[in-house]
Amino acid sequence: MTVGGDGGPSSPEAGPDLDAVRYLLVGYSADLLVDLDGFLPERSVAVVETPDVIEARGVRGQIGAVRCLAAVLAAPIQDEANAVRLVGLVPRPPRIGAVVPASDYGVVAAATLAAAWGLPGAGPDAAPVFRDKAELRRTAGGAGIAQPEWRLVTGPAEVAAFRAGGDGTCVLKPTNRQASVGVQILPPDADVFTAWALTAGAEEQMFRPGDAGGSRYLAERLLRGPEVSAEVLVRDGRTVFFNTTAKDVQPGRHPVETGHVVSGPVTEEVAAALATGMRALVEATKFGSGVLHGEWIVVDGVPHLVECAARLPGDYIVELIAMAYDWSLLHGFLAVLEGRAADPAPPVARGAAIRYLSAAPGTVDAVDGVEQARAVPGVCDVLVRVAPGDTVEPVTSSWKRPGHVIATAPDAPSAARAAEQARAALTIATHPGAGR
Ligand SMILES: Nc1ncnc2c1ncn2[C@@H]1O[C@H](COP(=O)(O)OP(=O)(O)O)[C@@H](O)[C@H]1O
Ligand SMILES: [Mg+2]
The missing domain is CATH 3.90.600 (Glycinamide Ribonucleotide Synthetase; Chain A, domain 4)
Incomplete structure (x- = not known):
């Protein structure tokens, strides 16, 4: 496959106009583009996305509508196993300053392109760990990070066996999705066949048309306790910003987030344990530069890892952080991806x-x-x-x-x-x- 570019209405045949492009966003995020448009120069951004998403979400229509957007490039960014192919498929903008993982499904592709172009990023070895919840569990286990017992499962019988081996309840989830898509809490009486069909059939059509790469599935013990997340900005493996967020989740079979509070009112001990846990993840994965959004459940005072994403958090947490600190995690993210020091965050000013x-x-x-x-x-x-x-x-x-x-x-x-x-x-x- 070749890369299709679009330089906008004036030059479609001439190929993408990348001359002024400083930032390549890997994965389409309409909200992020709007935020960037607030402060980035005209035509300084290009988006690379998988052709299906470009089509389904009308991404090319954003050229002209979003001032900072110069071009939309089509490339198979969700084919994570073959991400290195992208190096031959995506043209390097001559003035590129940063490759930005703009969606969860772009994390591996962004890390691959950044490494190939000599720019800071997650690192091509770290990125895949944050895109696969089983790999993350394996790595966290090796690093001694507290987490629930887990196993990869290939069908309903294995889920039933895993559930029976614990307290009768378990969690079933895909290894590579987001937004609680396909994540279920299975109480003792839940039929595992119906549950399997629901989780395996859960789709995220707008973000993964055709479900590139499929998924594996995890069964985990259910953690019970307050839920929190930690957002860290990391530059060359060093944490330069750390925040905690308390979250609420709806009860029942489908644990979807219902609220977040910044900064999370957690005890000093829990905050310290979260900082240690996030640092351990950075070290165990050899994460380079970017943002990590780690989710934890505090069981008897000890944070246990739920999952961790190597991108900006969703659910307006970036906005909540901006309001609480008078400081922009987005600006910090761009800075570290460009190899610059981020402005230091002032102490939290409000909730x-x-x-x-x-x-x-x-x-x-x-x-x-x-x-x-x-x-x-x-x-x-x-x-x-x-x-x-x-x-x-x-x-x-x-x-x-x-x-x-x-x-x-x-x-x-x-x-x-x-x-x-x-x-x-x-x-x-x-x-x-x-x-x-
Ligand atoms: N082992 C677990 N124990 C308790 N709750 C869990 C567990 N795993 C996931 N959850 C709940 O399900 C939600 C979604 O699961 P998560 O692994 O974060 O997937 P996603 O990538 O879709 O956000 C979590 O925010 C948490 O509330
Ligand atoms: Mg989650």
């Missing part, structure tokens, strides 16, 4: 929190309370993604959540309370049955 909305599955009759939610002191963002007539599906992944509210306050618990109050002021009324 910031997001709460996701929920609604009974069905057809939306009415959305009420938006103005009341906005009027709650500290609330700075209210987004409702559904309107009357729309369908609300059961929330089986992050993509199914119908909206969110964001609030800031002098401290983290007050921010969480303000967001909670705003969320409670909002109602999405539905009746059973699908709408449009």
Whole structure:
């Protein structure tokens, strides 16, 4: 396959116009592009994506609409096993300054291109570990990092056997997805055949059309305790920024995140253990430069690893960090990927929190309370993604959540309370049955 480029409306035949490109985003993120457009020069960004995603998400349409975007390149970035092929397929922009992993599915490709072009990045050996939850477990186990018992499973019978070997409950998940897609908590009475079909069939169509590379599956013991994440900015293997985020997850079979609070109100001991755990991950994987977003569950005071991604966190955590610290993790990320020192983060100045909305599955009759939610002191963002007539599906992944509210306050618990109050002021009324 060859790379298809698009230099915009004026020069489609001339190939991609990469002359002014400083940043290559590996993987398409509409939100990231908009954020970058706020401060990067005109035509300083190119996006490389797999052709299916470019087509499905209309990525070429962003050229012209997003000032900083110069070109969209098509290449098989999700073919992680053959990522080295990309070096022959993706043209090196002459003034390239940084290769940016812009989606989870671009992490391996970004690390490969960065290494080939002599730029900082995760490192071609580290990146695949963060894209495969079984490899991460193997590596974390070798490094003595606390984590649940786990095994790779190839079908329902193995899931049943693993579940029976513990306390009767287990977690089943794909090794290479995100956003809780296909992740299930299986209580003792859950039918493993139905569960397997659901997890193996869980798709992320907009991000992985055709499911490049398939998946393997993990069974894990269920960890019980408060959930937190740690966000670290790493430059040449050294942590230059560390934050903790407390999170909430919906109860039941599908553990989808329902809220985050920055900085996570955790004890000093837990914060220190998280910092040690993240450092151990950096060392064990020989991670180079970038951001790690590690998820942990604190069992009896000890953080146990859930998973870790080698990219910016999602769920507006970058925005929450910006509000809480008056400092940009995004700017820091670009700096370390360009080989520059990031501006040091000041001490945390306030709390910031997001709460996701929920609604009974069905057809939306009415959305009420938006103005009341906005009027709650500290609330700075209210987004409702559904309107009357729309369908609300059961929330089986992050993509199914119908909206969110964001609030800031002098401290983290007050921010969480303000967001909670705003969320409670909002109602999405539905009746059973699908709408449009
Ligand atoms: N072993 C586990 N014990 C308890 N909860 C888990 C476990 N593994 C995953 N979860 C829950 O499921 C969520 C999604 O799983 P995760 O491994 O983070 O996959 P994803 O990459 O889709 O986010 C986690 O945020 C956590 O709440
Ligand atoms: Mg996760």
